[in-house]
Amino acid sequence: AQSVTQLDSQVPVFEEAPVELRCNYSSSVSVYLFWYVQYPNQGLQLLLKYLSGSTLVKGINGFEAEFNKSQTSFHLRKPSVHISDTAEYFCAVSVVGGGFKTIFGAGTRLFVKA
Amino acid sequence: DSGVTQTPKHLITATGQRVTLRCSPRSGDLSVYWYQQSLDQGLQFLIQYYNGEERAKGNILERFSAQQFPDLHSELNLSSLELGDSALYFCASSAMGVGPLYGYTFGSGTRLTVV
Numbered sequence: 388a389q390s391v392t393q394l395d396s397q398v399p400v401f402e403e404a405p406v407e408l409r410c411n412y413s414s415s416v417s418v419y420l421f422w423y424v425q426y427p428n429q430g431l432q433l434l435l436k437y438l439s440g441s442t443l444v445k446g447i448n449g450f451e452a453e454f455n456k457s458q459t460s461f462h463l464r465k466p467s468v469h470i471s472d473t474a475e476y477f478c479a480v481s482v483v484g485g486g487f488k489t490i491f492g493a494g495t496r497l498f499v500k501a
Numbered sequence: 502d503s504g505v506t507q508t509p510k511h512l513i514t515a516t517g518q519r520v521t522l523r524c525s526p527r528s529g530d531l532s533v534y535w536y537q538q539s540l541d542q543g544l545q546f547l548i549q550y551y552n553g554e555e556r557a558k559g560n561i562l563e564r565f566s567a568q569q570f571p572d573l574h575s576e577l578n579l580s581s582l583e584l585g586d587s588a589l590y591f592c593a594s595s596a597m598g599v600g601p602l603y604g605y606t607f608g609s610g611t612r613l614t615v616v
Binding site: 421430477490492493494 | 503605610
């Protein structure tokens with residue numbers, strides 16, 4: 388069975404600083420990987436996804452993530468954050484070919500300070 | 502607006518009661534997924550329907566049931582409610598029947614409070 392571990396429950400960062408939110412996954416088969424963002428009192432919104440091909444994936448709002456198969460990681464990065472990026476971020480994994488469900492990590496709360 | 506509509510947004514009810522949560526998927530999406538989000542359990546997959554048929558079950562209690570109707574809207578029924586059932590319930594939809602290849606589209610959720 389697959390699992391997802393988000394290594395930080397909270398990440399405080401100053402505005403305009405870079406940020407990395409870490410995600411490791413465990414699976415014996417190939418996976419699809421996703422990052423979602425949840426703003427207060429809203430549902431989750433897809434930020435980006437890795438299906439195949441280039442290991443560097445660009446998403447919305449200036450975020451990008453890099454798939455590292457050897458380290459089974461899919462870390463999310465942004466070179467310069469804004470106050471409006473304050474939200475909860477979820478890493479998720481779906482199994483290739485057998486996935487009718489997606490497993491979500493516990494979430495990382497990004498708090499951007501002025 | 503994501504295109505996935507959930508009603509009601511908030512629901513307060515007493516222990517032992519039964520409630521129904523409703524979800525209309527994004528236009529064209531045949532799959533509906535239900536998730537429960539709580540502080541201690543995180544985001545837990547409950548159940549999936551595809552074009553009216555149940556496709557997968559996750560950590561769904563026997564007191565909970567769901568169905569998807571011919572017009573593709575779905576309802577999640579929660580009965581014999583307990584305090585621990587208080588949570589955010591999300592519905593998501595996707596275009597794919599088996600596996601959310603392109604990611605889910607989530608609704609804004611129903612916040613259930615059991616008192």
